Amino acid sequence: MKTIPHVLVVAGSDSSGGAGIVRDIETLAAFGVKASVAITAVTVQTHQxxxxxxxxxxxxxxxxxxxxxxxxxxxxxxxxxxxxxATIAAVAQVLADHPDIPVVLDPVLVSTSGRALLLPDATDALLELFSSCMLVTPNLPELLVLAAVPRSVADQARTLLAAGAKAVLVKGGHANGMEAIDILFQPEQAEQSFASPRLTATMRGTGCMLASAVAARLAFGDPLPAAVALAKAFVYDKFRET
Incomplete structure (x- = not known):
C-alpha cells in the first residue's frame, strides 16, 4: 500500500471551527493528506x-x-x-532536529476581529524562526508589521528574505482591484504572481487554508511554485462555494 503522507500542524484551536487547527485539518483532508497536531493555544472564539x-x-x-x-x-x-x-523557542528547537522536513509558516499576529494572537514582545523571535521555514505566508498588514519598513511590498518582502526567510508568499487579499494577487518572493529569483478573480464573499480561516494547502502539496513532493498555485486555486474554489 502506498503510504499516505502526514502533515504536522502546529497551531491554536478555534472553538467556532472557522479558523485555526480545524481549518487546517479540513484542508489537509481535502488534499488526501493525514494530519498530526500540536496545539499551541486554546481559544474561545465565535465568528464575531x-x-x-x-x-x-x-x-x-x-x-x-x-x-x-x-x-x-x-x-x-x-x-x-x-x-x-517561549513557544516559538520551543518549536524552533524541534525544527532544528528535523531540518529536512519542509515547513510552511503562517505568521498569525491578530485574529480577523482584531484580537492579538501573538504577544508584542514575540515578534523578534518569530522573525528568527523564519530561517527554519521553507515558506512564510504573511498578508499585507502582517508584512508591514514584520518588515517594519514603510516602503513597497517588494521591499518589505525582501526585508524578510534578508532576515532569513527562504521564501515569502505575500497574500493580496487585503489589497484592492479586480483580482486577488499573491506574490512569491525567493532570493535571487524573479517574483512570481498567482492571481484569481476577487470575490465579494468573506470567509474566516483563509490564511490557515492556504498555508495548509501548500504544506499538503509539499508533502506530496511538489515544487514550491506548483504547490502555491494549487493552494491558491483551492482557496478560490472555497470562496466560490460560500
Missing part, C-alpha cells in the same frame, strides 16, 4: 471575535511535536498561531 486565549505550556507544545514526529511519517509541517516567544 476572540473571547479568551490560553497558551499551552511551551514544553508541552514541543512534546506534542516530538510525539507526532515519532509516531507518523511527517512529510511537511504547517505552523500557525504561536502566541508567545
Amino acid at each position: 471575535g476572540v473571547e479568551h486565549v490560553d497558551a499551552v505550556a511551551p514544553d508541552r507544545v514541543a512534546q506534542q511535536m516530538r510525539a507526532s514526529l515519532s509516531a507518523n511519517p511527517i512529510a511537511a509541517i504547517k505552523i500557525g498561531m504561536l502566541a508567545t516567544s
Whole structure:
C-alpha cells in the first residue's frame, strides 16, 4: 500500500471551527493528506471575535511535536498561531532536529476581529524562526508589521528574505482591484504572481487554508511554485462555494 503522507500542524484551536487547527485539518483532508497536531493555544472564539486565549505550556507544545514526529511519517509541517516567544523557542528547537522536513509558516499576529494572537514582545523571535521555514505566508498588514519598513511590498518582502526567510508568499487579499494577487518572493529569483478573480464573499480561516494547502502539496513532493498555485486555486474554489 502506498503510504499516505502526514502533515504536522502546529497551531491554536478555534472553538467556532472557522479558523485555526480545524481549518487546517479540513484542508489537509481535502488534499488526501493525514494530519498530526500540536496545539499551541486554546481559544474561545465565535465568528464575531476572540473571547479568551490560553497558551499551552511551551514544553508541552514541543512534546506534542516530538510525539507526532515519532509516531507518523511527517512529510511537511504547517505552523500557525504561536502566541508567545517561549513557544516559538520551543518549536524552533524541534525544527532544528528535523531540518529536512519542509515547513510552511503562517505568521498569525491578530485574529480577523482584531484580537492579538501573538504577544508584542514575540515578534523578534518569530522573525528568527523564519530561517527554519521553507515558506512564510504573511498578508499585507502582517508584512508591514514584520518588515517594519514603510516602503513597497517588494521591499518589505525582501526585508524578510534578508532576515532569513527562504521564501515569502505575500497574500493580496487585503489589497484592492479586480483580482486577488499573491506574490512569491525567493532570493535571487524573479517574483512570481498567482492571481484569481476577487470575490465579494468573506470567509474566516483563509490564511490557515492556504498555508495548509501548500504544506499538503509539499508533502506530496511538489515544487514550491506548483504547490502555491494549487493552494491558491483551492482557496478560490472555497470562496466560490460560500
